[in-house]
Amino acid sequence: MATPRYDEASIRVLKGLEPVRQRPGMYTRTDNPLHILQEVIDNAADEALAGHGKLIKVSLHTDGSVSIEDDGRGIPVGLHPEELTPVAELVFTRLHAGGKFDKKGGGAYAFSGGLHGVGVSVTNALSKRLEVTIWRDGGAHEMVFAGGEVQTPLHQADTVGRRKTGTRVRVWPDAKYFDTATIPLGELEHALRSKAVLLSGIKVSLFIEKTGELREWLYEHGLRGYLDEALNGAEKIIPLFEGSQYAGDDDESFALGEGAQWVVGWTAEGPVVRESYVNLISTTAGGTHEAGLRDGLFSAVRAFAELHSLIPKGVKLVADDVFARTSFVLSAKVLDPQFQGQIKEKLNSRDAVRLVSGYVKNALDLWLNANVEHGRKLADIAIRQAQARARSAKKVEKRKSSGVAVLPGKLTDCESSDISRTELFLVEGDSAGGSAKMGRDKEFQAILPLRGKVLNSWEVDRDRLFANNEIHDIAVAIGVDPHAPGSNADLSGLRYGRICILSDADVDGSHIQVLLLTLFFRHFSKLVEMGHVYVARPPLFRVDVPAAGKRPARKVYCLDQAELDAAQEKMRSEGVREGSWSISRFKGLGEMSATQLWDTTMDPDTRRLLPVSCGEAGVEATEKMFDMLMGKGESAQRRIWLEEKGNLAEIDV
Incomplete structure (x- = not known):
């Protein structure tokens, strides 16, 4: 040929x-x-x-x-x-x-x-x-x-x-x-x-x-009327909490007119209704404005409960305890919204967390203290939810306690055992592992640093997998034994609800990603099928933008060259002086500070996590592709495929 x-x-x-x-x-x-x-x-x-x-x-x-x-x-x-x-x-x-x-x-x-x-x-x-x-x-x-x-x-x-x-x-x-x-x-x-x-x-x-x-x-009553209609007569624990606030001329943090309008309800039972918008665009996948609403509601309820000494000893409230039975309609106004993808399903603007959270917390603080009985009911719901969560976690821990293997020494575990919240980051290299350990939320995020590249396990027998230290440590840390694709694997010992592959944003990092994805698809397929495996997407560039007018100096993180080009074009359109911004390129995760790694890659509110699935292609087609890419005897097919498809690769070397 x-x-x-x-x-x-x-x-x-x-x-x-x-x-x-x-x-x-x-x-x-x-x-x-x-x-x-x-x-x-x-x-x-x-x-x-x-x-x-x-x-x-x-x-x-x-x-x-x-x-x-x-x-x-x-x-x-x-x-x-x-x-x-x-x-x-x-x-x-x-x-x-x-x-x-x-x-x-x-x-x-x-x-x-x-x-x-x-x-x-x-x-x-x-x-x-x-x-x-x-x-x-x-x-x-x-x-x-x-x-x-x-x-x-x-x-x-x-x-x-x-x-x-x-x-x-x-x-x-x-x-x-x-x-x-x-x-x-x-x-x-x-x-x-x-x-x-x-x-x-x-x-x-x-x-x-x-x-x-x-x-x-035609809605004369706006958000309140809409949420009332959507809840369809469901019993409300307390009256709807609604409000709005927008930045004024004297606001030093946000542009004139930025802010949010919201209506929030707590119901005893039935489905919850959650809709959010940014500048009238429906954000069906949520984003940072929803994270801000959740944070604001939680902060206000926790502050109220602490002020009135309502939290029993040993109970620790988390945001999900307040948010579990929450329905809301949120409409945010953001001057320069950054969406994930062109279809604008999810807001990524980091400032939106602080924008919405601050306004919602202040408004709910005032409302709860003006309506103490409503505040007590709301705090009681959150406390009962926290107690139920703690009981559930204890049951899981008791079931796991017999015959548990000794966890790997290099695993930095998290405090929680609630797999609806816990996350394990498989991190490339010890230096990146160090930054991740310092930057993580130790309550629910665990770190397992990996040395070098994991074994290509596509054609490795299941009983020989544990001869490789890295694969042994991964299996023991997650608490699930290797199993054949399609088998009825036992996930009762699973220790983390999310397993996140975190590698450098370069060619070597992509190689490590592929090797780990090969391992999970071939030997831990049930984890992929059930949606427990993710790929974290760290940025490759950081742009330091100077202060301009009332807008303070800021940092913009970009995943790749295309995002960097788009960010620079946007700054030009905003009137930022050409050349006044500086661009830094991250050579690897180890070069990031703990704060940067948290802000860009580990913070649930602002990170970009890509869920791993077989997609529209299906399991059979995915298996054929892995055979061709990872099989030892498929080098000829790989060469043909690379010659045909190599021009589609967007690589950074």
């Missing part, structure tokens, strides 16, 4: 919207087109959030297209001063173009749903056809795209009254980019209803052309 050619002509430059069409999964969900429609809906909601417009209308047409209309200001229709191209065209055809980057002097959007710079350009890229109508400056302006390219340039089609303003976007999603072209009606309704909840007084409607059905949402 001839070796594939690799020369200058092999390098391909993707331009315009081509990167989106090549790898749509990097920019949006590809199970169905809902997310590309949400990008347009979010733009309409951002107009309402900025105080422009009172109406958002969505229509599902019989030809498979969807139109979204608002009565906001309308996208600007003039030429861009630098690009000399109509601004409306740039918005739909350039990945990094939009009004949300302009934060100086308030900008067009002081608060908006993210600054990834893709938005509706992805909607256009993944649509067969897209029509835009803009009412602005006394004219009705129209533009048509086909396959992401301009088909009919922007032109004024009609005149209208100067009071008529807004934008209508009609989208025909291209089915070839999605698993199914069907839009999940339930999810769309939930997204639209949540916009109405968060934008009190804004009417949101959905028209289904096929049935002629019109659904409308």
Whole structure:
């Protein structure tokens, strides 16, 4: 077989919207087109959030297209001063173009749903056809795209009254980019209803052309009314706790307008309702704003219980004791939100923990001390939850106590034995292990440093595994014996709910990750199947940004070169002087201080943990891939695979 050619002509430059069409999964969900429609809906909601417009209308047409209309200001229709191209065209055809980057002097959007710079350009890229109508400056302006390219340039089609303003976007999603072209009606309704909840007084409607059905949402009571409706009459232990607070001009820590609105309820039984939003974007996977809410509620309840001497001797409250029966709707406003991934399911902004926690704690402190009976009930629930947790942990410990192997000497164990909270970090190297030991939360985080690279265990018999010291120590530490894939393994001795692989963010670290993943997939498959194995993602770069205006000096951590480039671009758009920031590269985990390692990689509120699973490929396909990658007799297949796929690797050497 001839070796594939690799020369200058092999390098391909993707331009315009081509990167989106090549790898749509990097920019949006590809199970169905809902997310590309949400990008347009979010733009309409951002107009309402900025105080422009009172109406958002969505229509599902019989030809498979969807139109979204608002009565906001309308996208600007003039030429861009630098690009000399109509601004409306740039918005739909350039990945990094939009009004949300302009934060100086308030900008067009002081608060908006993210600054990834893709938005509706992805909607256009993944649509067969897209029509835009803009009412602005006394004219009705129209533009048509086909396959992401301009088909009919922007032109004024009609005149209208100067009071008529807004934008209508009609989208025909291209089915070839999605698993199914069907839009999940339930999810769309939930997204639209949540916009109405968060934008009190804004009417949101959905028209289904096929049935002629019109659904409308208008919430005058905002979050409280929504949570009451969602709880569906469940018995509340105390009345709903609601509040809001936003930073003022004199706030030294946060930008003007940053803050949160919340409503929280505690119910005796039934399912809990938890919804959170950042600048109207639904964060279904939570994030740092939810962590701030949890921390604020816990801090206030614990302070109240301590003040009134309610905590029995020997009982230690943790955040989950207060949070176990908590339902909430949280809406945060963050000037510069950092999300995990383009679909914005999880907020990563570190400052959001402190922002929400501080405001919620202060408000709940005042509320509990003004309503002492409610405070006593709340503290009593938390104390009973803590006692139940302690009893459960004792039962587990008693069951484990017979015949337990002596734990490895280099294991630094944690204090808790509650596997719903405990974590074991398998750390590359003794120096990194030292930082992890000092930086961890000793109550629930254990550290096991590994020396060198673990044995490739893919073709090692199970009874010979313990000849390797590292594998022996891992098995004894986690409390589970090696077992065959698919077997009914006994996990009753499991000592940690999360087993986290923590290695350097370089090629060697990736190699160690693969060897450990091979071990778990081959010999501890039940742990992978049950979701106990994770990969920690430490940053490769740290950017030190100087103070600017009222914003204090800050540190920005980036996982890789792509995040570093995006961070620098964002700083330029914020007006930070070019070259005033400094970039440090971590050569390894051992180079990080204990505080840095905690902040970036071990703090449950701000870290990035990647759960390990076989994904859509399934167990059989994963096993075949491991056979090819790790089998001793598969070098020829590996070579062919590397020649075919090597150009896809994003490595840092």
